Amino acid sequence: MLPSRKTRTIHIRGLPVGGTAPIAVQSMAATRTQDLAATKRQVRILEAAGADLIRIAVDSPADVQALAHIRGETDARLSVDLQENYRLAESVAPLVDKIRYNPGHLHHHEKTKSVRDKVRFLVDIAARHGCALRIGVNAGSIAPEFAERFGSDHVGAIAQCALDHCAMVDELGFVDYLVSIKDSDPFLVIEANRRFAEQRPDVPIHLGVTEAGMPPEGIIKTRVAFEQLIARGIGDTIRVSLTLPFDDKGKEIVVGREILSDIANGRFRSVPPNFFSGLNIIACPSCSRVENERFIELADEVRRMTAYAKEHAVTIAVMGCRVNGPGETDDADLGLWCGPNHVHLKRGPEELGAFTYSEILPRLKHELDAVIAQRSGAPADTHGSS
Numbered sequence: 255m256l257p258s259r260k261t262r263t264i265h266i267r268g269l270p271v272g273g274t275a276p277i278a279v280q281s282m283a284a285t286r287t288q289d290l291a292a293t294k295r296q297v298r299i300l301e302a303a304g305a306d307l308i309r310i311a312v313d314s315p316a317d318v319q320a321l322a323h324i325r326g327e328t329d330a331r332l333s334v335d336l337q338e339n340y341r342l343a344e345s346v347a348p349l350v351d352k353i354r355y356n357p358g359h360l361h362h363h364e365k366t367k368s369v370r371d372k373v374r375f376l377v378d379i380a381a382r383h384g385c386a387l388r389i390g391v392n393a394g395s396i397a398p399e400f401a402e403r404f405g406s407d408h409v410g411a412i413a414q415c416a417l418d419h420c421a422m423v424d425e426l427g428f429v430d431y432l433v434s435i436k437d438s439d440p441f442l443v444i445e446a447n448r449r450f451a452e453q454r455p456d457v458p459i460h461l462g463v464t465e466a467g468m469p470p471e472g473i474i475k476t477r478v479a480f481e482q483l484i485a486r487g488i489g490d491t492i493r494v495s496l497t498l499p500f501d502d503k504g505k506e507i508v509v510g511r512e513i514l515s516d517i518a519n520g521r522f523r524s525v526p527p528n529f530f531s532g533l534n535i536i537a538c539p540s541c542s543r544v545e546n547e548r549f550i551e552l553a554d555e556v557r558r559m560t561a562y563a564k565e566h567a568v569t570i571a572v573m574g575c576r577v578n579g580p581g582e583t584d585d586a587d588l589g590l591w592c593g594p595n596h597v598h599l600k601r602g603p604e605e606l607g608a609f610t611y612s613e614i615l616p617r618l619k620h621e622l623d624a625v626i627a628q629r630s631g632a633p634a635d636t637h638g639s640s
């Protein structure tokens with residue numbers, strides 16, 4: 255049996271989340287929202303896999319229109335991911351059951367308006383349309399004021415950001431909300447959620463390790479975090495984020511349920527001490543912003559091509575779009591983000607340019623060798639660097 259949880263129960267169109275309710279398993283459409291055929295297919299795949307809730311991202315009025323079509327063809331519970339344009343909540347709320355906002359994205363639009371006013375706008379809309387709300391904090395897009403206040407203390411910054419937003423929502427008398435605090439490092443996820451739950455044992459928590467990457471490593475990273483948190487009674491709904499071909503996305507739900515069943519039956523998996531010490535490849539799970547489906551194949555090719563360097567503690571991040579790619583690769587030694595025809599590459603903070611999908615692997619290998627050589631003190635061959 256899973257340990258009992260102390261959070262209050264909220265409802266997402268008839269789905270209880272928190273308290274004594276079973277832990278809900280959810281996922282997100284990896285397709286471009288405006289590609290109606292692909293997104294409807296994605297929703298059907300996730301529904302068939304048993305998703306309790308399906309998230310779709312919107313970034314523009316055209317995305318909202320697409321979501322309206324999708325809403326017309328499915329009874330699935332839908333959640334919307336507001337990317338940077340928080341005002342879209344107004345037009346999308348009548349179509350969905352839950353709204354996720356990222357506190358780190360509220361400063362992009364209407365810079366003179368306070369964050370508190372923006373939160374009030376979102377809460378009013380959620381209340382008016384009977385939607386639940388998720389305060390979705392992501393370490394890759396931390397709000398600037400928290401990054402400044404906490405410096406290198408990432409866990410402190412993301413946990414405090416969630417706490418402050420809860421306080422703002424509480425002041426407005428809204429209770430149908432939950433919180434997520436995600437990072438690509440499972441240990442940061444464990445620590446941040448543990449600290450948050452200590453301060454706010456009443457607030458339901460959505461758990462996830464973002465950009466966990468491809469199976470099996472992505473599943474292992476997620477399992478490590480979920481085992482540690484759910485076994486402590488922390489976590490009311492989960493999402494397993496994996497980089498997978500769109501037609502295989504149902505696996506996120508299947509894996510989520512397997513992990514829950516294993517924890518409930520005491521089947522914990524141990525991870526050898528060196529599991530997290532070598533080469534670390536993080537990759538985004540894709541979403542409506544993905545610009546070329548080829549990105550998923552590329553992530554797999556990167557993994558295969560770099561296998562020779564598995565003993566080296568180098569982090570390579572592979573991201574699916576040019577909007578979030580540059581920021582989401584900030585902490586990696588080598589970062590790639592994919593556009594329609596080109597893949598952008600950076601080494602540390604230095605942008606090295608854009609390469610075609612056929613040019614990128616040799617160039618990445620060259621840069622990886624240079625990083626390894628630099629760390630071992632050997633003279634790096636800089637031929638080919640720009």
Ligand code: SF4
Binds near residue numbers: 543544
């Ligand atoms: S990096 Fe881009 S495509 Fe990938 S999940 Fe993030 S926003 Fe979506």
